[in-house]
Amino acid sequence: MLSIIGIIVLIIVIMILISCIKIVRQAQALVVERLGAFQATWGTGLHFKLPIVDRVARKVDLKEQVVDFAPQPVITKDNVTMRIDTVVFFQITDPKLFSYGVANPIMAIENLTATTLRNIIGDLELDQTLTSRETINTKMRASLDVATDPWGIKVNRVELKNIIPPAAIQDAMEKQMKAERERREAILRAEGEKKSTILVAEGQKESVILDAEAEKQAAILRAEAQKEKMIREAEGEAEAILKVQKANADGIVFLKEAGADQSVLTIKSLEAFEKAADGKATKIIIPSEIQGIAGLAKSLAEVAGKEEK
DSSP, rough: HHHHHHHHHHHHHHHHHHEEEEEEEETTTEEETTTTEEEEEEEEEEEOOOTTTTEEEEEEEEEEEEEEEEOOOEOOOTTTTEEEEEEOOOOOSSHHHHHSSSSSSHHHHHHHHHHHHHHHHSSSSSHHHHHHHHHHHHHHHHHHHHHHHHGGEEEEEEEEEEEEEEHHHHHHHHHHHHHHHHHHHHHHHHHHHHHHHHHHHHHHHHHHHHHHHHHHHHHHHHHHHHHHHHHHHHHHHHHHHHHHHHHHHHHHHHHHHHOHHHHHHHHHHHHHHHHTTTSSSOOOOOOOOHHHHHHHHHHHHHHHHHHHO
16 A cells, blocks of 8 residues: 555655646747746756755747738828728747736837827828838837837837728729820820831831832943943944945046046045945045145045055
8 A cells, every 4th residue: 555655655746746847949938937026037058956845937929020010090191081000020038028028029019019109190191101111110019019029029020911992982092093095095096107107108108218219220231331332333333334334435546447537536626425324324524635626536545545554
């Protein structure tokens, strides 16, 4: 019987000793009280507490925490009532102050956030409120960080999650946005039509320029062809005249050798000049040293004689 009681007592002692061993995990802290008074804050690691005398008053999470508060009604400077919900990112830096500084830290932060938000929004008009989120976030974070220092809490960031204006203002804003989108659409359409017109005009201009260049080249080619034709015709006529003159000169030389008199030679010379002219505007230059028709015949005979040689 005594052995059984001893075993039971031993088991109870072992259980009490085991309960006095505390292991604190990373990013956690334990607030320990001794006889109801604050004793110490245990950090990460292995700790022992006195049985019955010491107790763990609170386990504190040291990681950054996020709290999403319900929308709060606020009034802007121009008397517009809207609802704004906020998100607060905070972290416990002093477990002792967090445990004994305020009864309900989360509720305290929520009420403090609502009060600070009303004070800031009350100095802004509706348009400023909708376009100054970053400024509002910065002011709220600074105010909350100062106010929560005595509670061992550090506010890292405050964000305005939603800004909900009244229904009438929402309708007006939607109409304004629709009108703005239509205006931008009209501007883009007009710019597109303008660019299209410019491109068409430039294309027509290039086409006209190319047509003019082509016509210019064609005219040049036609002129060159006409010029070449005229040159070839003139060369052919000149060659024909030379052949006729040579034939006439040969005839005069033959007549002279045959003993024809001077009158026959004169007539043949005139006929040679007539054939050379051939009814065209042909100029024949007679040397000044040739005296009379007989001298002309003599000159033609001499020319014919030279060509034969």
